Amino acid sequence: MTDTYRSIAFTKYGDSRVLHVLDRELPEPGPGQVRVAVRAAGVNPIDWKIRAGLMAEVFPTEFPAVPGGDVAGVIDATGEGVSGFAAGDEVLGTGIGGYAEYVLAEAASVIRKPESLSWELAAALPAVVNTAYRALNLLDLEKGETLLVDGAAGGVGTIAVQLAVARGLTVVGTASEANHDYLRSLGAVPVQYGEGLAERVRAVAPQGIDASFDASGHSLSALVELTGGPKRVITIAASDAADHGVRFTSGSPAEQVPGSLAEGAALAAEGKLTLPISRVYPLAEAAAAQDESEAGHVRGKLVLVP
Numbered sequence: 494m495t496d497t498y499r500s501i502a503f504t505k506y507g508d509s510r511v512l513h514v515l516d517r518e519l520p521e522p523g524p525g526q527v528r529v530a531v532r533a534a535g536v537n538p539i540d541w542k543i544r545a546g547l548m549a550e551v552f553p554t555e556f557p558a559v560p561g562g563d564v565a566g567v568i569d570a571t572g573e574g575v576s577g578f579a580a581g582d583e584v585l586g587t588g589i590g591g592y593a594e595y596v597l598a599e600a601a602s603v604i605r606k607p608e609s610l611s612w613e614l615a616a617a618l619p620a621v622v623n624t625a626y627r628a629l630n631l632l633d634l635e636k637g638e639t640l641l642v643d644g645a646a647g648g649v650g651t652i653a654v655q656l657a658v659a660r661g662l663t664v665v666g667t668a669s670e671a672n673h674d675y676l677r678s679l680g681a682v683p684v685q686y687g688e689g690l691a692e693r694v695r696a697v698a699p700q701g702i703d704a705s706f707d708a709s710g711h712s713l714s715a716l717v718e719l720t721g722g723p724k725r726v727i728t729i730a731a732s733d734a735a736d737h738g739v740r741f742t743s744g745s746p747a748e749q750v751p752g753s754l755a756e757g758a759a760l761a762a763e764g765k766l767t768l769p770i771s772r773v774y775p776l777a778e779a780a781a782a783q784d785e786s787e788a789g790h791v792r793g794k795l796v797l798v799p
């Protein structure tokens with residue numbers, strides 16, 4: 494093993510051109526941490542938002558910064574006090590700067606990778622699975638209810654639709670026409686987003702919408718109108734949530750659903766939870782991956798491989 498490793502880093506906020514390859518010294522895991530040799534890293538919209546400086550108040554960035562969190566790989570070193578993991582264990586979870594050949598992670602933030610899960614799919618799961626479980630949990634849904642998912646074809650939406658269908662809900666999901674067959678395959682009734690959304694939803698769901706999950710941030714007022722008020726609407730993406738009286742969930746520890754990643758990974762390994770990997774990029778092409786994410790029309794997930 495070498496004592497340096499390749500990462501993708503940025504030293505100032507900006508567009509994707511601020512990303513560059515940076516060789517770093519291999520860090521030792523601290524107490525409670527593991528070091529993971531990364532086999533695949535998931536790309537999330539938060540990565541380009543942080544890089545662009547849009548999250549500077551919420552996530553202050555120390556430069557040089559390595560983007561990313563979602564990873565899957567093999568533990569190659571453990572820090573003091575870590576029990577339950579050893580070098581050689583295959584894991585997935587949340588690391589500290591995932592666009593890299595190696596990453597440190599809190600041992601509590603990773604789980605064992607089910608054997609049949611590919612590295613790419615394992616790396617795609619953590620953020621979207623944790624987020625979808627959390628949002629559905631906060632909506633406190635009951636079997637037989639109708640849920641509207643806005644942004645249903647993206648990573649979070651894809652998981653949320655399937656979990657909701659499995660819980661016995663009727664799901665209406667928004668996407669562009671090109672993703673309507675895809676949403677049907679997940680079990681949702683597809684509706685085109687944009688102007689006239691409320692009328693189109695009423696047409697396909699005359700029974701009414703009981704709760705709405707905003708995973709897009711573009712149509713919050715229509716979601717509130719369709720749900721009959723803000724109480725049973727939740728958003729992960731709308732910056733104007735407070736103006737609508739809607740709860741924004743950013744994933745505070747109190748909001749987390751323990752065991753959600755392990756359950757989601759097991760379902761994915763059994764083929765009961767689908768998450769298409771729309772494209773795999775080499776690590777060195779992280780800028781192109783972030784540009785595609787920022788363009789806003791990924792179906793499922795983008796993944797990097799070192």
Ligand SMILES: NC(=O)c1ccc[n+]([C@@H]2O[C@H](COP(=O)([O-])OP(=O)(O)OC[C@H]3O[C@@H](n4cnc5c(N)ncnc54)[C@H](OP(=O)(O)O)[C@@H]3O)[C@@H](O)[C@H]2O)c1
Nearest residue numbers: 538644646647648649668669686709711729730743790791
């Ligand atoms: N607060 C949190 O804890 C948290 C956690 C995870 C994600 N997020 C945020 O939640 C959002 C979704 O995340 P993600 O990972 O699912 O993103 P993503 O995978 O990049 O979402 C892409 C999807 O958005 C759809 N879309 C584009 N414009 C839309 C519109 N106007 N209305 C409805 N859907 C539209 C696209 O569908 P078409 O291709 O059919 O247009 C595409 O399938 C992002 O803003 C992300 O930053 C927040």
